[in-house]
Amino acid sequence: MDYQKKGIPKQTGLFYGADYNPDQWQHAPEILERDIALMKEVGVTSASIGIFAWTALEPQEGRYQFEWLDRIMDRFAEEGMFVFLATPSGSKPIWLSEKYPEVRRLGIDGLRENSGRRHNHCLSSKVYREKTRAINTALAERYGQHPALALWHVGNEFSGECHCEHCRLAFQNWLKERYHTLDALNDAWWSAFWNHTYSDWGEIQTHDPSIDALQLDWMRFVNDQHVLFMLNEMEPLRELTPGIPCTTNFMGTHESTNYWQWAEHVDCIANDLYPLPDDRKDTWRNAIRADFIHTMMRGMSGGKPWMLMECSPSSVNWGGINQLKRPGVHRQEVLQAVANGASTVHYFQWRKGRGGFEKYHGAVVDHEGSNRSRVFQDCAAIGAELKSLAPLGEHDCPTAEVALLYDWESRWALKSSKGPKVLKEEGPFASDLYSETCFDHYEALTQNGLSVDVVSTKSDLSHYKVLVLPALYFVEDALASRIRAFVEKGGNVVGTYLTAYVDSSNRCHLGGFPGAGLREVFGIWNEELDNLHDETRVILEGEVQGVARDLAERIHLEGASTLAQAASEFYAGHPLVTHMDYGEGSACYIAARLEMPALCAFYQHLREKVGLERTVACDLPQGVVFRKRKSADGTLGFLFNYTRETKRIGLGEGKWFAFGEPETIYAGSLELAPYATLTLRL
Numbered sequence: 001m002d003y004q005k006k007g008i009p010k011q012t013g014l015f016y017g018a019d020y021n022p023d024q025w026q027h028a029p030e031i032l033e034r035d036i037a038l039m040k041e042v043g044v045t046s047a048s049i050g051i052f053a054w055t056a057l058e059p060q061e062g063r064y065q066f067e068w069l070d071r072i073m074d075r076f077a078e079e080g081m082f083v084f085l086a087t088p089s090g091s092k093p094i095w096l097s098e099k100y101p102e103v104r105r106l107g108i109d110g111l112r113e114n115s116g117r118r119h120n121h122c123l124s125s126k127v128y129r130e131k132t133r134a135i136n137t138a139l140a141e142r143y144g145q146h147p148a149l150a151l152w153h154v155g156n157e158f159s160g161e162c163h164c165e166h167c168r169l170a171f172q173n174w175l176k177e178r179y180h181t182l183d184a185l186n187d188a189w190w191s192a193f194w195n196h197t198y199s200d201w202g203e204i205q206t207h208d209p210s211i212d213a214l215q216l217d218w219m220r221f222v223n224d225q226h227v228l229f230m231l232n233e234m235e236p237l238r239e240l241t242p243g244i245p246c247t248t249n250f251m252g253t254h255e256s257t258n259y260w261q262w263a264e265h266v267d268c269i270a271n272d273l274y275p276l277p278d279d280r281k282d283t284w285r286n287a288i289r290a291d292f293i294h295t296m297m298r299g300m301s302g303g304k305p306w307m308l309m310e311c312s313p314s315s316v317n318w319g320g321i322n323q324l325k326r327p328g329v330h331r332q333e334v335l336q337a338v339a340n341g342a343s344t345v346h347y348f349q350w351r352k353g354r355g356g357f358e359k360y361h362g363a364v365v366d367h368e369g370s371n372r373s374r375v376f377q378d379c380a381a382i383g384a385e386l387k388s389l390a391p392l393g394e395h396d397c398p399t400a401e402v403a404l405l406y407d408w409e410s411r412w413a414l415k416s417s418k419g420p421k422v423l424k425e426e427g428p429f430a431s432d433l434y435s436e437t438c439f440d441h442y443e444a445l446t447q448n449g450l451s452v453d454v455v456s457t458k459s460d461l462s463h464y465k466v467l468v469l470p471a472l473y474f475v476e477d478a479l480a481s482r483i484r485a486f487v488e489k490g491g492n493v494v495g496t497y498l499t500a501y502v503d504s505s506n507r508c509h510l511g512g513f514p515g516a517g518l519r520e521v522f523g524i525w526n527e528e529l530d531n532l533h534d535e536t537r538v539i540l541e542g543e544v545q546g547v548a549r550d551l552a553e554r555i556h557l558e559g560a561s562t563l564a565q566a567a568s569e570f571y572a573g574h575p576l577v578t579h580m581d582y583g584e585g586s587a588c589y590i591a592a593r594l595e596m597p598a599l600c601a602f603y604q605h606l607r608e609k610v611g612l613e614r615t616v617a618c619d620l621p622q623g624v625v626f627r628k629r630k631s632a633d634g635t636l637g638f639l640f641n642y643t644r645e646t647k648r649i650g651l652g653e654g655k656w657f658a659f660g661e662p663e664t665i666y667a668g669s670l671e672l673a674p675y676a677t678l679t680l681r682l
């Protein structure tokens, strides 16, 4: 997993750079040469090159032209900079998609897309797989030994789906492997519903909203198919350049990609993140979502440093309103990733193109072209700061005591089940009920000063004190047994509404929720789910007070005790937050979507009961976060104010030392300006 172990020339610090498109500037060698000078000024160590350069590399079928790329690779090597060389599958040459229409996707409506756009190849097309292998092989043969080559950046943000005949056949074959017989499939899919019983594999469609199990399996299949596509691309690279790591850029909590699975196949974790701050609102919730995603990337890389492969140095161009980042916000975003284990910070994009969809997307170098822009200067200052943070390099953050499970399959199963409330939250991140529930819990834990590890259903849980399972909707027996064993051995588990409703085919568990045996572990029976209108609030009373919204379950105690109960609605008096002693540990159930003050109060209760250690001994105001990361010279601290207001922090007896400024010592209390970030030596 560690890309440096795989032979990247050892960096003394962090990688800092951008997506770079010299293929679009071949007619202007003076600009390319100027880029190198500007890169040196900003502190660039590396660039991702060639992501969308297929036509520049292969202008006609089988006729390669590499000379322009030779020059760029050589110039990078001369300057001691590295290239993350892309395979160009992210967008198809027009000659290719015109000659081989099968590489273009078919929509649910059965219509084939026109040539053009990007990230839209058929996942199953043999032709496309052959063509990508051929160009990848040519790239590996030409640049495998080049001193500038540090990493293979395979494709770009793989996603989406295709409903063509090849994909349909591949889906049917995938189902055959999973279920072996049609009887087993019909049973698993509950296909007697509305006459969906299949008598031939060939009858199965790629899309049918009335069969929830089909949708779930389709999402699994599409994910698998992307992974296979990526592995097909990686095969020649791994064969020809065994010392060069391969990765692809993830998209955080993107809905259709189960990155836990992808993570098993890449050499290092790389992620793209565009938080889109909006200064009309507090950026706090956005910061929480970004923090969650960074933490998950750290989890996917097995605790090792990971790469922030794309972020914007300024505004994006694809948001609703593309607001500039307010002063401090950009530095804060970068340091947030670094504080959470990123050892690479790359931008999209180095230089604004003159035309095309992204000509107004933020870039380090503007159309004006000099080093005088505000953004350029900002990036140069960050480059210098990252250089000073070089000791962080290969080091990571301390392991947390709390694990939070994020599971795409639960998310997919919930998404394809009609009934539970669908949230309409805004934000740049996919924000469905499943993910928002995860973010809620992450926020409340963070607000309690706790650090969290985001884990998968396969992660080792043995060293955690607390395991949080937000909306873990799909639970099969094996996972239920692991959860039970965790509690029996003294772990404390927190479950929420929607826990263990369905099995692996999205069929409801019989015998009462939570199913798969978890009813006994939580000591409750969840009889029914109340989906609340947006304006409805349910009042809570008891040890945890406040209100709940969106969803509330009417549950009964079966051994658990009540921490809070409903004080409104017809289920007033029914428990909403419960505690159960089980084995050596405990299991809490939160049956409604608590608003943040109540959820924070719950976690404060748990923190005190279990004796969880906070990242820092003092109380932090709302919107302020402290993170730690190990470094070659001890541990560093990062203090963030993610709000629009100045925050005062009382340090008690403690003293803090500014990183890189030995004479600056904080004692008593300190003020943190809006969006300010302090780096500290601990």
Ligand code: GLA
Residues within 6 Å of the ligand: 156, 157, 272, 274, 310, 316, 317, 348, 358, 361
């Ligand atoms: C994605 C893509 C990039 C670019 C950026 C713009 O992350 O990977 O090629 O389009 O979005 O924000």
Ligand code: ZN
Residues within 6 Å of the ligand: 105, 106, 122, 123, 124, 125, 162, 163, 164, 165, 166, 167, 168
């Ligand atoms: Zn297809």
